[in-house]
Amino acid sequence: MRYAISYVSTVNPALSESEIQEALDFSKNWNNDNQVTGVLLYSQGNFFQVLEGEEQLLKDLFKRIKADQRHHNIITIFQKQIPDIQFDGYEADFISLDDRFQQKNINTYTNQVSLLNPAIQSSVRYILNKFTEGIK
Numbered sequence: 001m002r003y004a005i006s007y008v009s010t011v012n013p014a015l016s017e018s019e020i021q022e023a024l025d026f027s028k029n030w031n032n033d034n035q036v037t038g039v040l041l042y043s044q045g046n047f048f049q050v051l052e053g054e055e056q057l058l059k060d061l062f063k064r065i066k067a068d069q070r071h072h073n074i075i076t077i078f079q080k081q082i083p084d085i086q087f088d089g090y091e092a093d094f095i096s097l098d099d100r101f102q103q104k105n106i107n108t109y110t111n112q113v114s115l116l117n118p119a120i121q122s123s124v125r126y127i128l129n130k131f132t133e134g135i136k
């Protein structure tokens with residue numbers, strides 16, 4: 001059975017921009033190597049993440065993520081079994097730092113949402129809109 005987890009969290013304020021980028025890059029690589037799909041975004045001190053993958057793999061990964069000192073206040077939005085369809089790719093990026101933000105990035109993530117499992121798409125779309133609202 002495939003599984004999906006989504007949460008928001010607060011960055012550890014001691015983290016530098018390059019350390020955040022490191023966490024995003026690591027996540028994107030590991031997830032793509034392990035057939036985990038979804039999206040991880042950083043905006044104005046907060047992370048928003050959607051993970052889709054094999055159930056036990058995802059539960060183990062989420063344990064590691066929750067124990068990670070680089071963020072806290074982890075609020076789970078959903079954590080559930082989803083229909084067994086696999087979508088492509090993992091995206092991880094900043095979406096709001098001034099020197100990086102571009103409207104085309106927002107479009108990339110909106111497109112990424114359309115690659116998510118239909119069972120979670122509408123709630124993810126809703127949260128993504130909220131998440132990006134403040135920077136448009």
Ligand SMILES: Cc1cc2nc3c(=O)[nH]c(=O)nc-3n(C[C@H](O)[C@H](O)[C@H](O)COP(=O)(O)O)c2cc1C
Nearest residue numbers: 023026027030031040047049061064065068070071
């Ligand atoms: C906001 C955030 C999201 C993360 N997302 C992932 C992820 O999707 N996949 C991943 O492998 N590691 C992710 N990590 C890194 C993990 O927390 C952890 O460092 C990594 O799995 C290595 O675990 P280990 O140090 O126990 O071996 C994330 C870290 C942070 C701070």
